[in-house]
Amino acid sequence: MQFNTVTHNDLEAISRLRPEDWYDIVPIFRFYIDSDFCYPVKTEINNTVVGVGAAILFGRTGWIAHVIVSKEHRNKGIGYRIVCELLEHLKKHHAATGLLIATPLGLPVYLKAGFRELTSCVFLKRERPCNALPVSGNIIPFRAAYRETIMQLDHEASGENREKLLSGHLHHALVYRDHDRIQGYYIPGLGEGPIVADTTTAGLELMKIKYAVADTAVLPSGNRTGIRFLEQHGFAPTDKQGTRMLYGDAIHWKPGNIYSRIGGNFG
Structure with a gap:
């Protein structure tokens, strides 16, 4: 699977990937694009963006965020491949620790990639x-x-x-x-x-x-x-759930x- 860095030209396509219960994801991807410590990626099928994600580097630690796959292409291993690509980016830049907050949908994918559960977030x-x-x-x-x-x-x-x-x-x-x-x-x-x-x-x-x-x-x-x-x-x-995970x-x-x-x- 091929990955490319997200650019401003991709923002309209990325907006269509937003899960129904999420806020507008375009501003944060614009931030990722414009920040030298962030690495936003996309993968395409037939010239259509079907998955995105981002790695954020804070020196020896890093975060993986906004791993999103279009509804039509879920359960095909795309999310897992995105996570692996982002983890490789963190390792390449000498981050010894990877962190993320997992939704229930993403939790099995992150466990498969080697993350372990730490604690929960409380949403009020x-x-x-x-x-x-x-x-x-x-x-x-x-x-x-x-x-x-x-x-x-x-x-x-x-x-x-x-x-x-x-x-x-x-x-x-x-x-x-x-x-x-x-x-x-x-x-x-x-x-x-x-x-x-x-x-x-x-x-x-x-x-x-x-x-x-x-x-x-x-x-x-x-x-x-x-x-x-x-x-x-x-x-x-x-009832919203989030799990802090560590790699x-x-x-x-x-x-x-x-x-x-x-x-x-x-x-």
């Missing part, structure tokens, strides 16, 4: 309105002086070096600062709007800002504090420090 949706919560005076806009600390917080939580992804969005960030120390960050506009914090207070105070307007949330199942906060403020778990070397990460993810493609 607002079921009832909640009164506005007071905003902490410790939450302030990002300054350049906070950059290194934010990267350290993110590395501690994710176990990865996601600087290339975060850097272009820091000007939107809010941070929680107490006793002259940055304890957490929230970046609106980056994917789903990640919140990372190394103290419970920082994480929950930043959540108050985000979930004053957001009606959906996804957290690692290991962050029981964040999940409980959402349930106490009008959210309830949904290769394990990494040390702290799911309890992640109060909102970036997305299913970046963690």
Whole structure:
């Protein structure tokens, strides 16, 4: 099976592959195309795009995302071949660890490719309105002086070096600062709007800002504090399922420090 790099000319064809319950995938594939740390691929049958996927490199770790096969060509091994192609790209660029979030449909494919299950994601949706919560005076806009600390917080939580992804969005960030120390960050506009914090207070105070307007949330199942906060403020778990999976070397990460993810493609 032949694979080619996705270009802007493929975006219209890719839009037709979107599963019914997914958001518009064109913007994220445009991001993959324009980002030097991403590798979006396609495969075609009779000059028609029938499958796509992307690899994202963060140095020694990488993600596989948006593996999609057209309905007409599922159960033919195309998804598995895409995953193998993306894994080879990660290995070629010396990533010792591959990560992804699997849907129930994709889970068997990833297991076959050698991924193993780590933990689950909890998807929540607002079921009832909640009164506005007071905003902490410790939450302030990002300054350049906070950059290194934010990267350290993110590395501690994710176990990865996601600087290339975060850097272009820091000007939107809010941070929680107490006793002259940055304890957490929230970046609106980056994917789903990640919140990372190394103290419970920082994480929950930043959540108050985000979930004053957001009606959906996804957290690692290991962050029981964040999940409980959402349930106490009008959210309830949904039936949607996602499984965090690992290929290769394990990494040390702290799911309890992640109060909102970036997305299913970046963690």
